[in-house]
Amino acid sequence: xxxxxxxxxxxxxxxxxxxxxxxxxxxxxxxxxxxxxxxxxxxxxxxxxxxxxxxxxxxxxxxxxxxxxxxxxxxxxxxxxxxxxxxxxxxxxxxxxxxxxxxxxxxxxxxxxxxxxxxxxxxxxxxxxxxxxxxxxxxxxxxxxxxxxxxxxxxxxxxxxxxxxxxxxxxxxxxxxxxxxxxxxxxxxxxxxxxxxxxxxxxxxxxxxxxxxxxxxxxxxxxxxxxxxxxxxxxxxxxxxxxxxxxxxxxxxxxxxxxxxxxxxxxxxxxxxxxxxxxxxxxxxxxxxxxxxxxxxxxxxxxxxxxxxxxxxxxxxxxxxxx
Numbered sequence: 001x002x003x004x005x006x007x008x009x010x011x012x013x014x015x016x017x018x019x020x021x022x023x024x025x026x027x028x029x030x031x032x033x034x035x036x037x038x039x040x041x042x043x044x045x046x047x048x049x050x051x052x053x054x055x056x057x058x059x060x061x062x063x064x065x066x067x068x069x070x071x072x073x074x075x076x077x078x079x080x081x082x083x084x085x086x087x088x089x090x091x092x093x094x095x096x097x098x099x100x101x102x103x104x105x106x107x108x109x110x111x112x113x114x115x116x117x118x119x120x121x122x123x124x125x126x127x128x129x130x131x132x133x134x135x136x137x138x139x140x141x142x143x144x145x146x147x148x149x150x151x152x153x154x155x156x157x158x159x160x161x162x163x164x165x166x167x168x169x170x171x172x173x174x175x176x177x178x179x180x181x182x183x184x185x186x187x188x189x190x191x192x193x194x195x196x197x198x199x200x201x202x203x204x205x206x207x208x209x210x211x212x213x214x215x216x217x218x219x220x221x222x223x224x225x226x227x228x229x230x231x232x233x234x235x236x237x238x239x240x241x242x243x244x245x246x247x248x249x250x251x252x253x254x255x256x257x258x259x260x261x262x263x264x265x266x267x268x269x270x271x272x273x274x275x276x277x278x279x280x281x282x283x284x285x286x287x288x289x290x291x292x293x294x295x296x297x298x299x300x301x302x303x304x305x306x307x308x309x310x311x312x313x314x315x316x317x318x319x320x321x322x323x
Contacts, residue, residue, distance in 0.1 A: 001311030003274050006301050008254040013249045014289040014296055015187065017226070019178035021241040023169045024229065029141045030164035033157040034126045037061030040135060042153055044166070048146045055145075056138040056166050059157045064126050065134030071119035081109035115195045128296070144170035145235075171235045175211075176228040177291045178245035185224040189213065193248040194228050200241050206230055211246065246291065254288065255297040261289065261309040262295060262318045271297075272315050274306040280315060 037059035044056045085105040091097030120192055123129070128136035146168035151157055175284075176196055180188065188210060196206040225248065230237060255268040262269045262285075269287050272280040285300030301307060308315055 001307055001315065003306050004259060005256045006297070006303055006305050007305050009296055010253045011193065011248050012213045013187070013254040013298070014291060015179040015180065015184050015247045016289045016291075017245050017247065019176050019245045021237050021239055021243055022175045022177055025177050026171065026277050027142065028142065029144070029168045031056065031138055031141070031166040031168065032161075032164050033059060034125055034136070035061050035063045035069040035161045036078070036156065036158050037064065037136070039151050039153050039155050042149070042151060043151070044140075046083050046146050046149050050143065050146060050168065051228050051239045052140055052143045054139055054140045057151055057157070058135055058298045060135050060136055061126070062134065064123070064128045064136045065084050067119065067126060068128065068133055071123055072115070074112065074116040076118040076252060078109070079160050080110040081099060081112040085109050088314065133135050139294045140166075142168060142169055144168045171220065171232055174230055174232045174237050174239065176230055176243050176245060178226045178228065179221070179223040180226055180245070180249035182222050182224055182285060185213060185217070187249045188226055188247055191248065192250065195246040195248070196228065196230070197244040198237065198241055199244070201236060204236070246289065256294050256304055257297055257301065257307060258294050258309045259290065261307050263312050270316070271301060272306065272312050273301065273306040280308065282316070
Protein backbone atom coordinates (compact mmCIF):
# COMPACT_ATOMS: atom_id res chain seq x y z
CA UNK A 1 0.00 0.00 0.00
CA UNK A 2 1.23 3.48 -0.85
CA UNK A 3 0.01 6.87 0.35
CA UNK A 4 0.57 10.16 -1.45
CA UNK A 5 -0.35 13.80 -0.90
CA UNK A 6 -3.28 15.11 -2.97
CA UNK A 7 -2.14 17.94 -5.23
CA UNK A 8 -3.93 20.55 -7.31
CA UNK A 9 -4.10 20.34 -11.08
CA UNK A 10 -2.13 23.45 -12.02
CA UNK A 11 -4.07 23.82 -15.29
CA UNK A 12 -7.49 24.05 -13.65
CA UNK A 13 -10.62 21.98 -14.00
CA UNK A 14 -11.10 20.01 -17.21
CA UNK A 15 -14.06 18.88 -19.27
CA UNK A 16 -13.54 16.01 -21.71
CA UNK A 17 -15.89 15.88 -24.68
CA UNK A 18 -16.22 14.10 -27.97
CA UNK A 19 -15.93 16.12 -31.14
CA UNK A 20 -15.04 16.06 -34.79
CA UNK A 21 -12.89 17.91 -37.29
CA UNK A 22 -14.74 20.16 -39.74
CA UNK A 23 -14.10 22.73 -42.42
CA UNK A 24 -13.33 26.28 -41.40
CA UNK A 25 -16.61 27.58 -42.80
CA UNK A 26 -15.16 31.06 -43.22
CA UNK A 27 -12.81 29.62 -45.86
CA UNK A 28 -15.13 27.36 -47.86
CA UNK A 29 -16.59 28.25 -51.25
CA UNK A 30 -19.50 26.58 -53.03
CA UNK A 31 -19.30 27.31 -56.78
CA UNK A 32 -22.68 27.47 -58.51
CA UNK A 33 -23.08 27.90 -62.30
CA UNK A 34 -24.45 31.40 -63.01
CA UNK A 35 -26.59 30.16 -65.94
CA UNK A 36 -27.64 26.84 -67.39
CA UNK A 37 -25.37 25.18 -69.93
CA UNK A 38 -23.67 22.00 -71.04
CA UNK A 39 -20.26 21.05 -69.60
CA UNK A 40 -17.62 21.09 -72.34
CA UNK A 41 -14.46 20.51 -70.30
CA UNK A 42 -13.48 19.81 -66.72
CA UNK A 43 -10.28 21.50 -65.55
CA UNK A 44 -10.09 20.48 -61.86
CA UNK A 45 -10.71 17.26 -59.94
CA UNK A 46 -11.36 16.44 -56.27
CA UNK A 47 -8.10 16.59 -54.36
CA UNK A 48 -6.54 19.23 -56.64
CA UNK A 49 -5.14 22.35 -55.02
CA UNK A 50 -6.25 25.42 -56.95
CA UNK A 51 -5.34 29.08 -56.70
CA UNK A 52 -7.86 31.87 -56.52
CA UNK A 53 -9.12 32.59 -60.04
CA UNK A 54 -8.05 29.19 -61.43
CA UNK A 55 -10.39 27.72 -64.08
CA UNK A 56 -12.50 24.77 -62.93
CA UNK A 57 -14.75 23.97 -65.89
CA UNK A 58 -15.84 25.29 -69.29
CA UNK A 59 -19.58 25.39 -70.02
CA UNK A 60 -21.40 26.18 -73.27
CA UNK A 61 -24.59 28.18 -72.73
CA UNK A 62 -27.09 29.54 -75.22
CA UNK A 63 -27.77 32.30 -72.72
CA UNK A 64 -24.12 33.32 -72.76
CA UNK A 65 -24.15 33.18 -76.56
CA UNK A 66 -27.14 35.53 -76.55
CA UNK A 67 -25.42 37.87 -74.11
CA UNK A 68 -22.28 37.83 -76.29
CA UNK A 69 -24.36 38.73 -79.32
CA UNK A 70 -25.97 41.52 -77.32
CA UNK A 71 -22.56 42.91 -76.45
CA UNK A 72 -21.44 42.77 -80.09
CA UNK A 73 -24.59 44.64 -81.15
CA UNK A 74 -24.04 47.24 -78.43
CA UNK A 75 -20.47 47.79 -79.64
CA UNK A 76 -21.67 48.26 -83.21
CA UNK A 77 -24.26 50.78 -82.03
CA UNK A 78 -21.66 52.61 -79.98
CA UNK A 79 -19.28 52.88 -82.97
CA UNK A 80 -22.15 54.10 -85.15
CA UNK A 81 -23.08 56.68 -82.49
CA UNK A 82 -19.47 57.92 -82.37
CA UNK A 83 -19.46 58.30 -86.13
CA UNK A 84 -22.82 60.13 -86.06
CA UNK A 85 -21.49 62.57 -83.46
CA UNK A 86 -18.35 63.23 -85.48
CA UNK A 87 -20.48 63.88 -88.58
CA UNK A 88 -22.87 66.21 -86.70
CA UNK A 89 -19.94 68.15 -85.26
CA UNK A 90 -18.34 68.49 -88.71
CA UNK A 91 -21.57 69.69 -90.32
CA UNK A 92 -22.18 72.15 -87.53
CA UNK A 93 -18.67 73.54 -87.96
CA UNK A 94 -19.30 73.96 -91.71
CA UNK A 95 -22.64 75.66 -91.10
CA UNK A 96 -24.56 72.80 -92.70
CA UNK A 97 -25.93 71.43 -89.44
CA UNK A 98 -27.44 72.69 -86.20
CA UNK A 99 -26.19 72.57 -82.64
CA UNK A 100 -29.32 70.63 -81.81
CA UNK A 101 -28.11 67.78 -84.06
CA UNK A 102 -24.84 67.72 -82.12
CA UNK A 103 -26.68 67.51 -78.77
CA UNK A 104 -28.89 64.68 -80.06
CA UNK A 105 -25.82 62.79 -81.35
CA UNK A 106 -24.08 63.14 -77.99
CA UNK A 107 -27.16 61.81 -76.18
CA UNK A 108 -27.33 58.85 -78.56
CA UNK A 109 -23.64 58.12 -77.97
CA UNK A 110 -24.07 58.24 -74.17
CA UNK A 111 -26.98 55.83 -74.43
CA UNK A 112 -24.97 53.48 -76.68
CA UNK A 113 -22.01 53.49 -74.28
CA UNK A 114 -24.27 52.75 -71.30
CA UNK A 115 -25.83 49.82 -73.17
CA UNK A 116 -22.39 48.48 -74.06
CA UNK A 117 -21.32 48.66 -70.41
CA UNK A 118 -24.51 46.91 -69.33
CA UNK A 119 -24.04 44.12 -71.87
CA UNK A 120 -20.41 43.70 -70.79
CA UNK A 121 -21.43 43.53 -67.12
CA UNK A 122 -23.95 40.79 -67.95
CA UNK A 123 -21.23 38.70 -69.59
CA UNK A 124 -18.84 39.35 -66.70
CA UNK A 125 -21.44 38.18 -64.18
CA UNK A 126 -21.67 34.92 -66.16
CA UNK A 127 -17.91 34.39 -65.95
CA UNK A 128 -17.61 34.82 -69.73
CA UNK A 129 -14.89 36.80 -71.51
CA UNK A 130 -15.80 40.03 -73.38
CA UNK A 131 -15.60 38.20 -76.73
CA UNK A 132 -17.69 35.23 -75.57
CA UNK A 133 -19.22 33.02 -78.25
CA UNK A 134 -21.31 30.95 -75.87
CA UNK A 135 -18.74 29.50 -73.47
CA UNK A 136 -18.14 30.64 -69.92
CA UNK A 137 -15.61 29.43 -67.35
CA UNK A 138 -16.26 28.53 -63.74
CA UNK A 139 -13.37 29.84 -61.62
CA UNK A 140 -12.23 29.31 -58.04
CA UNK A 141 -13.09 32.31 -55.85
CA UNK A 142 -10.55 31.26 -53.21
CA UNK A 143 -7.35 29.23 -53.01
CA UNK A 144 -7.83 25.77 -51.56
CA UNK A 145 -8.47 22.10 -52.21
CA UNK A 146 -11.27 20.82 -54.41
CA UNK A 147 -13.39 18.76 -52.01
CA UNK A 148 -16.33 17.93 -54.23
CA UNK A 149 -17.27 18.07 -57.92
CA UNK A 150 -20.75 17.25 -59.15
CA UNK A 151 -20.25 18.07 -62.85
CA UNK A 152 -19.61 15.61 -65.68
CA UNK A 153 -18.58 16.34 -69.28
CA UNK A 154 -21.70 16.52 -71.42
CA UNK A 155 -24.01 16.95 -68.42
CA UNK A 156 -26.10 20.02 -67.70
CA UNK A 157 -24.72 22.64 -65.36
CA UNK A 158 -27.61 24.35 -63.61
CA UNK A 159 -27.75 27.21 -61.06
CA UNK A 160 -30.64 25.45 -59.29
CA UNK A 161 -28.91 22.06 -58.94
CA UNK A 162 -29.21 20.25 -55.61
CA UNK A 163 -25.42 20.29 -55.12
CA UNK A 164 -22.85 22.95 -55.99
CA UNK A 165 -20.76 22.34 -59.10
CA UNK A 166 -17.58 22.50 -56.99
CA UNK A 167 -16.83 22.76 -53.29
CA UNK A 168 -13.46 24.27 -52.42
CA UNK A 169 -12.00 24.53 -48.91
CA UNK A 170 -8.82 26.02 -47.55
CA UNK A 171 -7.56 23.19 -45.32
CA UNK A 172 -4.63 25.15 -43.88
CA UNK A 173 -6.94 25.79 -40.93
CA UNK A 174 -9.80 23.62 -39.68
CA UNK A 175 -12.41 23.72 -36.95
CA UNK A 176 -12.86 21.15 -34.21
CA UNK A 177 -16.41 21.08 -32.89
CA UNK A 178 -16.86 19.65 -29.40
CA UNK A 179 -20.28 18.68 -28.04
CA UNK A 180 -20.85 19.41 -24.34
CA UNK A 181 -23.79 18.54 -22.16
CA UNK A 182 -25.89 21.65 -21.62
CA UNK A 183 -25.04 21.65 -17.90
CA UNK A 184 -21.33 22.07 -18.72
CA UNK A 185 -21.74 25.07 -20.99
CA UNK A 186 -21.59 27.71 -18.26
CA UNK A 187 -18.07 26.61 -17.27
CA UNK A 188 -16.56 27.11 -20.74
CA UNK A 189 -15.62 30.48 -22.19
CA UNK A 190 -13.87 31.84 -25.26
CA UNK A 191 -10.13 31.82 -24.67
CA UNK A 192 -10.08 28.69 -22.48
CA UNK A 193 -7.17 26.36 -23.23
CA UNK A 194 -7.92 23.22 -25.24
CA UNK A 195 -6.03 19.96 -25.76
CA UNK A 196 -7.08 17.75 -28.68
CA UNK A 197 -6.30 14.13 -29.51
CA UNK A 198 -7.25 12.53 -32.82
CA UNK A 199 -7.62 8.73 -32.65
CA UNK A 200 -6.70 8.48 -36.33
CA UNK A 201 -3.41 10.28 -35.61
CA UNK A 202 -1.94 8.41 -32.62
CA UNK A 203 0.90 10.16 -30.86
CA UNK A 204 -0.06 13.62 -32.07
CA UNK A 205 -1.51 16.21 -29.71
CA UNK A 206 -2.88 19.60 -30.63
CA UNK A 207 -3.38 22.66 -28.45
CA UNK A 208 -5.46 25.75 -29.04
CA UNK A 209 -8.09 27.90 -27.34
CA UNK A 210 -11.87 28.06 -27.50
CA UNK A 211 -13.02 30.32 -30.34
CA UNK A 212 -16.71 30.36 -29.63
CA UNK A 213 -19.37 28.75 -27.47
CA UNK A 214 -22.74 28.33 -29.17
CA UNK A 215 -25.51 30.61 -27.99
CA UNK A 216 -28.19 27.93 -28.29
CA UNK A 217 -28.52 24.30 -27.17
CA UNK A 218 -29.33 21.60 -29.71
CA UNK A 219 -32.96 20.82 -28.80
CA UNK A 220 -32.66 17.16 -29.82
CA UNK A 221 -29.30 16.13 -28.34
CA UNK A 222 -29.36 18.71 -25.50
CA UNK A 223 -25.75 19.55 -26.25
CA UNK A 224 -23.84 22.78 -26.70
CA UNK A 225 -21.27 23.12 -29.49
CA UNK A 226 -17.87 24.59 -28.70
CA UNK A 227 -15.71 25.66 -31.64
CA UNK A 228 -11.93 25.47 -31.71
CA UNK A 229 -9.74 26.64 -34.60
CA UNK A 230 -6.58 24.67 -35.41
CA UNK A 231 -3.71 25.33 -37.80
CA UNK A 232 -3.36 22.43 -40.25
CA UNK A 233 -0.29 23.17 -42.40
CA UNK A 234 0.33 19.52 -43.37
CA UNK A 235 -3.38 18.81 -43.96
CA UNK A 236 -3.16 15.80 -41.62
CA UNK A 237 -6.43 16.82 -39.99
CA UNK A 238 -9.25 15.66 -42.26
CA UNK A 239 -12.85 16.83 -41.96
CA UNK A 240 -15.09 14.31 -40.17
CA UNK A 241 -12.23 12.79 -38.15
CA UNK A 242 -13.22 12.03 -34.58
CA UNK A 243 -11.57 14.06 -31.82
CA UNK A 244 -11.19 13.83 -28.04
CA UNK A 245 -11.33 17.38 -26.72
CA UNK A 246 -10.14 18.40 -23.26
CA UNK A 247 -11.26 21.89 -22.31
CA UNK A 248 -9.45 23.57 -19.43
CA UNK A 249 -11.92 25.80 -17.62
CA UNK A 250 -11.02 28.73 -15.42
CA UNK A 251 -12.08 26.93 -12.22
CA UNK A 252 -9.24 26.54 -9.74
CA UNK A 253 -8.61 24.23 -6.79
CA UNK A 254 -9.23 20.89 -8.49
CA UNK A 255 -7.46 17.93 -6.89
CA UNK A 256 -5.73 15.39 -9.13
CA UNK A 257 -5.43 11.71 -8.10
CA UNK A 258 -4.17 8.57 -9.86
CA UNK A 259 -6.97 6.32 -11.10
CA UNK A 260 -5.60 3.61 -8.79
CA UNK A 261 -6.77 5.69 -5.82
CA UNK A 262 -10.43 5.41 -6.86
CA UNK A 263 -12.78 2.65 -5.73
CA UNK A 264 -16.23 2.31 -7.28
CA UNK A 265 -19.14 2.29 -4.87
CA UNK A 266 -22.89 2.20 -5.70
CA UNK A 267 -22.46 4.01 -8.95
CA UNK A 268 -19.99 6.55 -7.52
CA UNK A 269 -16.44 6.61 -6.20
CA UNK A 270 -14.70 6.54 -2.85
CA UNK A 271 -11.11 7.07 -1.76
CA UNK A 272 -9.24 6.35 1.45
CA UNK A 273 -7.75 9.33 3.30
CA UNK A 274 -5.07 8.81 5.95
CA UNK A 275 -6.30 10.65 9.06
CA UNK A 276 -3.34 9.58 11.20
CA UNK A 277 -0.59 7.04 10.86
CA UNK A 278 -2.22 3.68 10.14
CA UNK A 279 -5.78 5.10 10.28
CA UNK A 280 -7.86 5.68 7.15
CA UNK A 281 -11.24 7.26 6.41
CA UNK A 282 -13.42 5.91 3.61
CA UNK A 283 -14.72 9.03 1.87
CA UNK A 284 -17.19 9.53 -1.02
CA UNK A 285 -15.79 11.75 -3.76
CA UNK A 286 -17.06 13.46 -6.93
CA UNK A 287 -14.88 12.66 -9.93
CA UNK A 288 -14.49 14.84 -12.99
CA UNK A 289 -12.37 14.35 -16.09
CA UNK A 290 -9.88 11.50 -16.50
CA UNK A 291 -6.56 12.73 -17.90
CA UNK A 292 -3.63 10.48 -18.78
CA UNK A 293 -4.20 7.94 -16.01
CA UNK A 294 -5.31 10.45 -13.41
CA UNK A 295 -8.70 11.83 -12.39
CA UNK A 296 -9.78 15.26 -11.27
CA UNK A 297 -11.64 15.16 -7.95
CA UNK A 298 -14.25 17.90 -7.81
CA UNK A 299 -15.36 17.31 -4.23
CA UNK A 300 -14.42 15.19 -1.20
CA UNK A 301 -10.62 15.59 -1.10
CA UNK A 302 -8.72 18.72 -0.07
CA UNK A 303 -5.23 19.61 -1.32
CA UNK A 304 -2.55 18.36 1.08
CA UNK A 305 -4.53 15.41 2.41
CA UNK A 306 -2.80 12.05 2.28
CA UNK A 307 -4.64 9.55 0.06
CA UNK A 308 -4.08 5.85 -0.56
CA UNK A 309 -2.97 5.64 -4.20
CA UNK A 310 -1.96 1.96 -4.29
CA UNK A 311 -3.79 -0.83 -2.48
CA UNK A 312 -7.11 1.02 -2.13
CA UNK A 313 -9.06 -1.99 -3.41
CA UNK A 314 -7.49 -4.28 -0.80
CA UNK A 315 -8.21 -1.74 1.90
CA UNK A 316 -11.83 -1.49 0.80
CA UNK A 317 -12.17 -5.28 0.79
CA UNK A 318 -10.80 -5.50 4.30
CA UNK A 319 -13.70 -3.34 5.44
CA UNK A 320 -11.70 -1.82 8.32
CA UNK A 321 -10.60 1.73 9.05
CA UNK A 322 -7.66 0.86 11.26
CA UNK A 323 -4.77 -1.21 9.94
